[in-house]
Amino acid sequence: MSAPAASRRPSVLARWGMIGLLAVGIASHNSIAAWQESHSFMINASESLPNWAFFVRAGKEPVKGDYVFFVPPAGDLVNRHFGPDQGPFGKQVIGMPGALVEHRGEWVFVDGVKVARMKPRTRFGEALHPGPTGVVPRDCYYVGTDHPDGFDSRYAEIGFACRKAILGTGTPIL
Known part of the structure; x- marks a missing residue:
């Protein structure tokens, strides 16, 4: 019984990791988009x-x-x-x-x-x-x-x- 539980654990960790990465990606995108609206580089x-x-x-x-x-x-x-x-x-x-x-x-x-x-x-x-x-x-x-x-x-x-x-x-x- 311990073998199936152990094989599921990386899968659960991988899912939470993907959810975390997705959340960070969305937050980063929104932050960059907001920053871009108020900042620029001019020559x-x-x-x-x-x-x-x-x-x-x-x-x-x-x-x-x-x-x-x-x-x-x-x-x-x-x-x-x-x-x-x-x-x-x-x-x-x-x-x-x-x-x-x-x-x-x-x-x-x-x-x-x-x-x-x-x-x-x-x-x-x-x-x-x-x-x-x-x-x-x-x-x-x-x-x-x-x-x-x-x-x-x-x-x-x-x-x-x-x-x-x-x-x-x-x-x-x-």
Whole structure:
């Protein structure tokens, strides 16, 4: 009688092992699927940021200094320079909602700090227009880069990056 019981034991253990593996597999799949909905990997193809690879997390409230990735506003200049199906832009948050943006000649100041120089034309000779001034609205951010040719909130063609256009905040990884 002990022989049949012993031969059944591995079968019962094997079943419980399979059930356990199945449960772990389902839980892992659900966790990965949920993680994928709020995380991505983005490549920066421009020279305006010091890093070229970012780990991006959706849903995190940006703070000053964070990198944000957003869908740029549609416009002729954006389309001519980046194509009609351009990817998201990546910039750094310089001004939070409530910050004061001012233009003094060709210079942009955020809360009294000089942050960027505006150019009258693109490197191809197309006119650039000064970006918004005044208080940064709720749910919007003044975004930019240190790059002298940065195409960012200093120009009206980009303006403020607002929550509805922001895909997520980025952590530089390379």
